[in-house]
Amino acid sequence: MKTNKIIYWISTSIMCLVFLLSAGMYLFNYERASGFFVHLGFPTWLIYPLAILKIAAVIAILTKKSKFLKELAYAGFLFDAILALAAHTIAGDGESMLSVIAVVSIIVSWIYDRKVFIV
DSSP states (O other): OHHHHHHHHHHHHHHHHHHHHHHHHHHHOHHHHHHHHHHHTOOGGGHHHHHHHHHHHHHHHHHOOOHHHHHHHHHHHHHHHHHHHHHHHHHTOSOOHHHHHHHHHHHHHHHHHHHHHOO
16 A cells, blocks of 8 residues: 555655746746647647646546546646647647656546545
């Protein structure tokens, strides 16, 4: 059981760190984020709502107040990371490694959330 908790917290920490760092960049370095969005073909009006949703999803996962919101947050993170991976791959900019790390950490965190907290 202890190993499962360690794996859960490491993967969840990596996942939350990736999404909080991206939300922070969206909020505090709008010009850079805007450049990324334009380069990848996404509208820039998505930047602020996406940042807010990423922060809210991290809170939902870490607090575990609502199972529905937690599952919604995991799904949103997975969709976001897969779309980011596809966008970076199609753009050919070589920036897809963080998306791969995000996808793997989301999947591992989700699996071990069930092993640790749902008995």
